[in-house]
Each structure stands twice: as structure tokens, then as C-alpha cells.
Amino acid sequence: MTLISYAVYFLALGGLAWVLAIWLAQVYAGALPRSFLRIEGALLRACGAAPDRGMTWGSYALAVLGFNAAGFVMLYAVLRAQGWMPMNPDGIGGMAPDLAFNTAVSFVTNTNWQAYSGEAQLSYLSQMAGLTVQNFVSAATGMAVAVAVTRGFVAKGGIGATKGSFLGNFWVDLTRSVLWVLLPLSVVLALFLAWQGVPQTLQGAVVASGIEGEGQVIARGPAAAQIAIKQLGTNGGGFFGVNSAHPYENPTLASNMAQSLSILLIPVAFCFLFGRMAGDRRQGWAIFAAMAVMFAAGLVVIHGYEVAGNAMLGAGPNMEGKEQRFGPMLSALWAASTTAASNGSVNAMHDSFMPLSGLVMLIFMQIGEVIFGGVGAGLYGMLLYVVLAVFLAGLMVGRTPEYLGRKIEAREVTLAVLAFLSMPIGILVGGAVAATVPVALAAVQEPGPHGMSEILYAYSSATGNNGSAFGGFGAALPWHNTVLGIIMLLGRYAIIVPMLAIAGSMIRKPQAPVTNGTFPTHGPIFVTLLVLTVVILGALTFFPVLALGPLAEETARLSGLRF
Amino acid sequence: MFAHLRPAVTLCLLFTVLTGLGYPLAITGIAQVLFPAKANGSLIERDGVVIGSSLIAQPFAGAGYLHPRPSASGWNAAGTGASNLGPTSAALIAAVAERRAAWEATNDETAPIDAVTASGSGLDPDVSVANAIGQVERIAAARAVDPAVIRALIEAAVEPPLMGLFGQARVNVLLTNIALDGAFPLPTAIGE
Numbered sequence: 235m236t237l238i239s240y241a242v243y244f245l246a247l248g249g250l251a252w253v254l255a256i257w258l259a260q261v262y263a264g265a266l267p268r269s270f271l272r273i274e275g276a277l278l279r280a281c282g283a284a285p286d287r288g289m290t291w292g293s294y295a296l297a298v299l300g301f302n303a304a305g306f307v308m309l310y311a312v313l314r315a316q317g318w319m320p321m322n323p324d325g326i327g328g329m330a331p332d333l334a335f336n337t338a339v340s341f342v343t344n345t346n347w348q349a350y351s352g353e354a355q356l357s358y359l360s361q362m363a364g365l366t367v368q369n370f371v372s373a374a375t376g377m378a379v380a381v382a383v384t385r386g387f388v389a390k391g392g393i394g395a396t397k398g399s400f401l402g403n404f405w406v407d408l409t410r411s412v413l414w415v416l417l418p419l420s421v422v423l424a425l426f427l428a429w430q431g432v433p434q435t436l437q438g439a440v441v442a443s444g445i446e447g448e449g450q451v452i453a454r455g456p457a458a459a460q461i462a463i464k465q466l467g468t469n470g471g472g473f474f475g476v477n478s479a480h481p482y483e484n485p486t487l488a489s490n491m492a493q494s495l496s497i498l499l500i501p502v503a504f505c506f507l508f509g510r511m512a513g514d515r516r517q518g519w520a521i522f523a524a525m526a527v528m529f530a531a532g533l534v535v536i537h538g539y540e541v542a543g544n545a546m547l548g549a550g551p552n553m554e555g556k557e558q559r560f561g562p563m564l565s566a567l568w569a570a571s572t573t574a575a576s577n578g579s580v581n582a583m584h585d586s587f588m589p590l591s592g593l594v595m596l597i598f599m600q601i602g603e604v605i606f607g608g609v610g611a612g613l614y615g616m617l618l619y620v621v622l623a624v625f626l627a628g629l630m631v632g633r634t635p636e637y638l639g640r641k642i643e644a645r646e647v648t649l650a651v652l653a654f655l656s657m658p659i660g661i662l663v664g665g666a667v668a669a670t671v672p673v674a675l676a677a678v679q680e681p682g683p684h685g686m687s688e689i690l691y692a693y694s695s696a697t698g699n700n701g702s703a704f705g706g707f708g709a710a711l712p713w714h715n716t717v718l719g720i721i722m723l724l725g726r727y728a729i730i731v732p733m734l735a736i737a738g739s740m741i742r743k744p745q746a747p748v749t750n751g752t753f754p755t756h757g758p759i760f761v762t763l764l765v766l767t768v769v770i771l772g773a774l775t776f777f778p779v780l781a782l783g784p785l786a787e788e789t790a791r792l793s794g795l796r797f
Numbered sequence: 798m799f800a801h802l803r804p805a806v807t808l809c810l811l812f813t814v815l816t817g818l819g820y821p822l823a824i825t826g827i828a829q830v831l832f833p834a835k836a837n838g839s840l841i842e843r844d845g846v847v848i849g850s851s852l853i854a855q856p857f858a859g860a861g862y863l864h865p866r867p868s869a870s871g872w873n874a875a876g877t878g879a880s881n882l883g884p885t886s887a888a889l890i891a892a893v894a895e896r897r898a899a900w901e902a903t904n905d906e907t908a909p910i911d912a913v914t915a916s917g918s919g920l921d922p923d924v925s926v927a928n929a930i931g932q933v934e935r936i937a938a939a940r941a942v943d944p945a946v947i948r949a950l951i952e953a954a955v956e957p958p959l960m961g962l963f964g965q966a967r968v969n970v971l972l973t974n975i976a977l978d979g980a981f982p983l984p985t986a987i988g989e
Contacts, residue, residue, distance in 0.1 A: 239962040281811060283804035293801075300805040308809055354876050363817035370816040371809075405804050412812060417820065428828035431852055434836045436825060439875055442840070442849045445974060446862070450855050452874040454838040458828060459821035476877040479917030481852040482838065487959035543910070544884045547893045550910030554889065555879045558866065558911050558923040561965035565917075582917045585881040586889075684883035706881035787885055796887040 236537075236563060243567070247495055247502060254499065255506030255518075261414045262381045262407065262511075274409050281405070288400025291738025294382055295731050297404035298375060302342050305368055310338040312364040313356075322357035323438030324453070329355065336715035341368035343726035344376055344608050346464065346471030346578050346701035347718060349710045353453035353474050358436060365471060366460045370412050370420075373467025373500075373609045377415070378407035379730050380504055380610030381511075383617060386737025387638055388512040390745065399742050401734065415500070416467060424462035426492055431485035434458040457482060465496035468608040470578030470701045478568070478581040479557055490564055490581060497571045497579070501606035504613040512638055516756035521616055524764040525574075525605045532594040532605075533570040539588035540566045546796065555583030566591070573598040576608035578701025585679075585688070585704035589791060592687055592704075593784035599691075599698035601772030602657050602729070608699060614733045616764075621650040621736065623760070623767040627753055637755055639745035646739060649732040656728035658775050660697030660721040665689050665779065667717070674713045679706030682797030683790060687783035692718065697725040841975070849971055850874075854920045857974060860903070861939035861983045863924070863932055863951070865970045866911055867896055870919035880915045906931040923967035926955055940981045950976060 260266065278285040289297065312319070313334040317327040329337065333349055340347040341364075350356065356365070382401040428434045433454040442450045457473040461483055464471055478484040478493060505525065509518020540562035543551045551562035560568075565582035572579055573595040584595060598605055604615040620637060625647050628635025635642040668674040668689050677692075678685040688707040695702055696718040703709065709718065746752075754760060790797070828836040839851045849855050854865040856872045870878035882889035893913045900908040909927040929951045937944035954973045958964045 235962075242960075242962055277811065278804075281804045281807035283808065297801045297805070300801040301808065304802075304805040304809045308813065351876060362821045363813055366821060367809075367813045367817035371812050405808065408808070412816065417816065420820065421824065424824045425827060425831070428824065428836050429832050431835045431839050433838045434821075434825050434828040435838070437837065440838060440840060440847060442847045442855070444855050445848055445971070445978070446855075446857055446859055448856055450849065450853070450872065450874050452838060452840075452850055452853055453876075456821050456825055458836070459824040463816075474877055476879060476918045479879070480877055481854075481918060481920055481922050482850075485839075485852050487964040491959065491963055546884070546890050548897065548908070548910055548913060552884070553910045554884075554893075554914040555881065555917045556914075557917050557921050558925055558967045559921075559964050564964055580917075583879040583881055585883060586879070588884050679881065680883055680886055682885065684885060687883070704881065704883075705879060706883070787883070791885050796885050796890055 239563065240567070243491070243494070247498055250495065251499055251502035252506055254503040255510060258415065258503055258507045259510040261410050266414065270414060274406070274413060278405055278409060283405035285403055285406045287403060289403055290399060291386070291401055291734045294401050294404050295734045298379060298730060299727065301371075301404070301408070302375060305371060306338050306342045309341060309364050309368055310334050312360055313337055316357040316360045319357065319359050321359035321362070321436065323436070324357075326355060326357050332712040332715040333710060336719045339719040339722050340701065341365055341469070341471065342372055343699050343722045344372035344467070344469060344576070344611065345696065345699040345722045346469045347696055347703065347709070347722065348471055348475070348701065349715055351475035352472055353455070358455055361460055361473060362456060366463060369460065369463040369467050369469040369471070370416055371408070373416055373463070373469060374408050374411035376608050376610030377411040377500070377504075378404055378610065379734065380613040381407050383614045383733050383737040384508055384511050386741040387617065387640070389741050399738070401737055401741065416463065419466050420459070420462040423466060423492060423496055424459045427461055427489055428458040430489040432458040432461060432489065433482055454482060461493070462496075464579060465493045465577065466500060468497065468501065468575050468577040470572065472579060478579050479583065481557075484581055487559060490560060494564070494568055494571060497575050497577045498606055500609045501575050501612045504610060508613060514756070517638065520756045520761050520764070521613070521620070523761045524768070525616065527761070527765055528605045528768065529570065529574050532574065532598055533566065535594045536570050536587070536591040537563060537566040539591045544588060546791070546794075552586070552588055555586030557582065569595055570598070572702055573700060574605035574607070576603035576611060576698060576700045578695065580702050583705055584691070584702055585706045589687075589784045589788040592691070593780060596687070596690060596694055596780060596784065597773055597776070599694040599700045600657060600661055600776045601768050602654070603698040603700060604768060611699065615729060618650050618653050618729070618733060619764060619768050619771070621646055622654070622771065623764045624753070624755065626767060627763055631753070633751070633753070636746060636752060639748065640740050640743040641746070646736050649736045653729045653732035654771065656724050657697055657772070660725050661690070661693045661776065662779065664697070664717060664721050665693040668693065668714070671713070673711065677708040677711055677714055679708065680797060683783055683786035684797065687787060690779060690783050693721065696721045699725050841971070843975070851969065851972055852922050854922045854970060857970065859939070860935055862974045862977070863929060863936065863968070863970050866921045866924055866928075867913065867915045868919040869915040872920065874920055877919050879917050879919060904931050904935055922969050922971060924970055926966050926968060929968040929973070936977065939983065940977070941984055942981050946981070947977070950980060
């Protein structure tokens with residue numbers, strides 16, 4: 235039964251993503267209806283964006299940084315000033331500086347770490363004109379960068395061909411991602427969710443008398459529109475504090491399945507898009523296969539532990555922090571998807587998952603969100619590992635490594651390693667400091683190894699731009715607001731910029747024809763090598779600290795210890 | 798960098814208007830026309846007064862009512878929260894043992910797992926079928942009716958998994974209690 239359920243889900247996901255990839259390929263090639271092109275051309279020219287001008291990798295990177303900096307300033311201003319602005323029926327005041335900094339960074343970097351609680355600390359204007367906007371454009375930024383990086387790897391061209399050294403135009407890629415991909419999908423999903431019972435109203439909280447006379451203030455708001463894009467754009471920031479566990483945010487099983495599919499839809503489609511852009515769909519399938527193998531392995535572990543439950547709480551599945559309608563299976567599927575895809579929304583409380591379920595979620599984030607990953611971000615993150623895997627393969631057989639006909643040389647490997655380092659720096663250095671500085675340590679809720687997991691989870695989530703949390707970790711301290719904010723920036727741009735640089739360097743290289751001696755990058759051998767590279771580089775970097783957290787907790791649990 | 802400044806700022810403003818105002822307001826308009834009751838929170842009125850939302854759990858303690866799952870946030874629908882306690886937490890294990898004792902004392906049955914664990918939202922509107930059936934005897938006694946009738950009412954209220962594949966069977970607590978009040982009114986506090 236369970237197997238059939240998962241099979242139905244994955245077939246639906248794969249089918250939808252495959253179809254979407256066809257559309258994506260047309261969108262980014264500009265093969266759009268003439269009216270579409272006229273609309274975007276007019277908008278871009280009005281904004282002074284010169285849509286016909288190509289950008290080198292450096293120019294592309296500066297455009298990304300400039301656009302996100304502007305977005306940060308605007309969001310920060312809205313959050314600070316929300317108390318004096320309209321659309322605030324519940325009279326919520328302005329955010330404190332450190333929390334506004336953290337929240338603005340978090341949404342601009344597609345992390346959506348929630349140090350705040352939505353219904354209590356955000357006005358409707360902040361939710362809509364602040365957070366929802368960044369939900370769209372941070373996702374579109376990731377998609378644009380992934381497309382630009384892909385162009386660098388797949389473009390036909392050669393040395394010094396000036397036209398060929400352009401990665402595209404960021405403003406065009408960005409605008410197309412919003413207008414022709416994210417917006418239409420969001421409209422459909424938002425209306426579906428509203429139909430399922432997700433509120434979409436500008437009226438404030440309602441006071442209900444309650445049957446037994448105990449009154450209840452029920453927060454609501456324009457939630458459906460924001461939830462749709464939070465899932466599709468791998469953002470994950472909930473309208474309400476408890477995210478998609480909240481019955482208003484995720485009221486039915488149909489709403490749950492629609493959201494579950496939306497989390498992985500665009501990331502999976504980007505694998506297939508890669509194959510289409512490369513003119514060799516097998517290349518896309520290979521990347522998809524590597525991701526799918528790791529995803530399935532993790533899902534099996536989480537599913538197994540959550541269904542088996544916690545004997546110390548009684549017989550039955552682990553239902554602490556879970557909703558009755560979802561149960562262990564749909565909570566496990568969501569937990570695996572949201573940590574793999576850098577989404578960060580939750581439909582059950584990760585802090586209360588079994589220790590080894592938490593271990594899987596930590597690993598999914600720590601390897602850099604490359605198992606499907608954030609929209610766009612998962613693909614360019616995985617290409618980082620591809621560069622390293624091809625390099626390792628070259629070392630093993632003693633040939634200059636090549637990928638899609640282009641040589642991988644010292645510059646690309648150096649840049650890839652540089653990008654890779656942002657993960658251990660953010661997680662291990664950030665986490666180690668948090669575990670030693672008393673003001674930071676105050677956030678930890680639980681004694682024992684689970685407390686270590688809480689710290690590790692927070693810093694993994696921030697560095698991986700995931701945004702989910704072990705909720706017991708009281709992150710709303712000035713220390714964590716500031717440090718996690720800086721680490722989110724590191725985890726985002728210290729990967730984007732080197733990856734664009736790699737693409738800029740690849741695009742200038744001549745393409746060698748495929749010969750008998752070319753190492754094929756589409757077969758099972760390459761998929762295995764890629765998975766091993768991710769596991770060895772990613773997981774082993776963090777194994778020692780994982781032993782202190784979830785692994786220690788599991789051994790303690792098995793011997794009946796409690797903390 | 799400066800060449801990018803103007804498009805960076807103007808596109809930010811443009812997308813704010815488009816995705817931050819146009820999109821959510823359009824969705825609000827359409828949803829309010831197509832599904833007004835749901836878009837406003839699936840509220841339930843009785844005698845012209847809002848008594849709750851079918852999606853949001855509210856506390857029930859009376860013997861004649863179906864009781865919801867434990868809530869770590871006291872059924873606060875304006876500031877949700879879960880326990881967020883880990884699986885080896887002594888506090889969690891103690892809380893669960895306490896809930897189990899309380900549930901089994903009032904219901905004279907073995908407590909199902911969902912009756913002793915706090916939900917993720919603190920507002921879980923549902924209980925498991927075993928949890929609901931386990932409360933039948935107590936409800937029937939309080940309402941002075943045959944337990945079989947209460948059991949039938951609850952069994953009719955069971956919502957199955959989606960397509961038989963996804964999710965768990967469940968009983969909505971508030972809707973069931975409204976149905977109970979409608980079919981078998983509580984004997985008005987004479988003996989209490």
C-alpha cells in the first residue's frame with residue numbers, strides 16, 4: 235500500500251516536471267508567443283534593462299548582486315515601518331532591527347528562515363508586498379542563475395568567440411522566470427488551495443465564542459496566495475508560525491499533496507531542462523538519477539523511523555508534532571522533500587522527529603541542497619559536484635577530465651572547491667561558535683545530544699538556504715539573527731558567484747568532439763561516481779559533528795536514556 | 798555595477814506592484830467570489846454567533862463532548878506552536894505519561910498514540926478513529942443515550958484517506974460535537 239502511494243506520487247511528480255521542462259526550455263530560449271515577448275520587452279526597456287545586451291559572467295553576477303541588494307533594502311524598510319503602514323488590521327508594530335535584518339536576508343536569499351511568527355509579527359502588507367515579492371524574485375534569481383550556468387556548460391562555441399562568452403541577460407531570465415513560470419503556476423495553486431480551505435482575506439483575526447464558552451481569537455489573512463509561491467519557489471516561509479502544519483495553511487489531504495508536489499516540481503523540472511539545453515537529454519536524466527537515488531535512500535530512513543515510532547511514548551507511530559490527517563507517511567515525505575529541496579516549509583515539527591530521521595534531514599541540507607535543491611540552486615549546486623566528480627574521474631584514469639566536451643581544468647576545480655567551502659564554514663564554524671558562546675547557547679532548548687542537533691540544524695538550514703528549523707531552538711536572539719543572517723548570505727552568494735565564474739570560463743573553451751576515449755557522463759557509472767562524490771565530500775565533512783548530535787542521541791535512545 | 802543600478806531598483810518596484818499587490822489582491826478577489834466561506838476561514842455560526850472554524854481545534858473538556866488531541870500551545874489560534882521536544886526529552890516522556898493516565902481514567906480504554914501526543918500546529922482539528930471510538934462510552938453516559946447510537950454517529954463522520962492512498966482516517970472534533978449537540982442535546986445541568 236505504502237509502495238503504491240509513493241509510486242503514484244513520484245510518477246505524478248516526474249510526469250508534471252517532464253512536461254514543465256518542455257515549457258521551461260522554450261521560455262529561456264525566448265521561443266515564446268509574440269505577445270509575450272512584446273510584454274516583457276516593453277517592461278524591461280521601461281526599466282532601462284536593455285534586454286538585447288548579453289552579459290559576461292561578471293556582469294551577470296553584478297546584476298544578481300545589485301538586484302538582490304535592492305530587494306534587501308526595500309524589504310528591510312517595509313519590515314521596520316510596517317507599524318505605520320496600511321493593511322495592518324491587527325495593529326502589529328515595526329520589527330526590531332536585528333530581526334528585520336535576519337528576515338530580509340532570509341527572504342532575499344530564498345532561505346525563509348523564520349525567526350519571527352507570522353501571525354504575530356507581520357502585517358498583511360509585509361506578508362504581501364514584502365515577503366511574497368521576495369518569494370517570487372529570489373526563486374526567479376535562482377532559476378536565472380541556473381540557466382546562465384547551464385548555458386556556460388552547454389553553449390556551442392569556442393575560444394574568444396565574444397558572442398559566445400555571454401551567459402545571457404539576467405534581467406531577461408529573471409523576468410521570464412516570474413512572468414511565464416512562477417506567476418501562472420502560483421495563480422493555479424493559490425486558487426486550488428483557497429478552494430481547499432486556505433484563507434484568502436484581508437479581514438483581521440476573528441473572535442469565536444467556542445462551544446463550551448471558551449473564546450478563541452483565530453488569526454487568518456491573505457494566506458493562499460503566499461503559500462502557493464512559498465512552495466513553488468522553494469521558499470518555505472509560512473504565513474503562520476507553524477507553517478504547513480497549520481490547518482489553515484494546509485487544511486486537507488488534497489492541499490497537502492498539491493503542496494508536496496509543488497515543493498519538488500520546479501527543481502525536478504530543472505534536471506530535465508538541463509538535458510534539453512545540453513541537446514542530450516541523457517545528461518539531464520543522469521543528474522536526475524543521482525538526485526533521485528539519494529532522495530529515495532533518505533526517504534526510506536525517515537519513513538521507517540517515523541512509522542516505527544518512539545517506544546518511550548507508547549505504541550504506534552511517532553505522532554508528537556504531527557497532524558492526524560497527515561500521519562507519519564505524509565510527514566516523512568514532506569520532511570525529506572523540504573530538506574532535500576531547500577524549501578524549508580514543514581507539515582510536522584522536525585524537532586520531534588526520531589534522531590536518525592533528523593540525521594537524514596541534516597545531511598540533505600549539509601551537502602549543499604543538491605538533491606533537487608532550491609529552484610535553480612539545486613541544479614547549479616549539483617553542477618559544482620559534477621565538476622568535482624569529473625575531475626576525480628580524470629585523476630583515476632589519468633586523462634584531462636571533460637564534461638560535455640569541455641575540459642575541466644585547475645581554474646574550474648579551484649572555484650568549485652571554493653564554493654564548496656562555504657558549507658563547512660557556515661555550518662561547522664558558525665555552529666561551533668554558537669555552541670561555545672553563552673549568549674548563543676541560550677537558544678538551545680534541550681540538554682543532551684538533542685541540543686547539539688538543534689544548533690547544527692539551525693546552522694545547516696541557514697547555510698543551505700533551507701529555512702526549516704528544529705523549532706525548540708529559540709533563534710530570535712540578536713546573536714543568531716545577525717550571525718545566521720550573515721551565514722545565509724555566504725551560503726547563497728559564495729556559491730552563485732563561483733558557479734557563474736566557472737560557467738564564464740567553460741563557455742570560452744573549445745568543444746572537443748566525443749570519441750571512444752571520452753568518459754560518458756550519462757551512464758550508471760557516472761551516476762554512481764556523482765553520488766559517491768556527494769556522499770564522500772559532503773557527508774564525511776560533517777560526520778564527526780553528526781556523531782555528537784543525532785547519532786549520540788540514537789544510541790542514548792536505544793539504551794533508554796532520557797534528558 | 799552602476800549600469801545595473803537602475804534596472805535593479807525599477808524591477809524591484811515593478812515586481813512589488815505585480816507580485817506583491819496585483820497577484821495577492823487578484824487571488825483575494827477571485828477567492829472571495831468563488832469560495833467566500835472557505836476564503837474567510839471556514840467559520841461556523843450558530844444562532845448568528847461565530848462559534849469556531851471547522852479547521853481549527855478548540856478545547857473541549859465536558860464529558861459529553863469528543864475531546865481533541867493535546868495542544869502544546871493551549872489551542873491558541875492567534876499564536877500557534879508545538880512542543881518541539883525531541884524524542885529523548887524527559888519532559889516529553891513525562892507529559893505523555895501524564896496525558897495517558899488522564900485519558901485512560903476518563904475513557905476506560907487504552908489510549909491511542911494521537912490522544913497522548915501534541916499535534917504539530919496545536920490546532921489539529923481531527924482525532925484518529927480509535928481515539929474517537931474510545932470516547933464513545935463516556936459521551937453516551939453524559940448524554941444518557943445508547944452508546945451504539947453515538948458510535949454510529951462517529952463512524953458516519955469518519956473521513957477516509959485521500960484516494961485510499963494518502964493520509965490517515967480521521968474524525969473532525971468540532972463538527973462531530975456540533976452534530977452531537979444537534980442530535981442528542983446535553984441534559985441541562987441538573988445533576989451537575
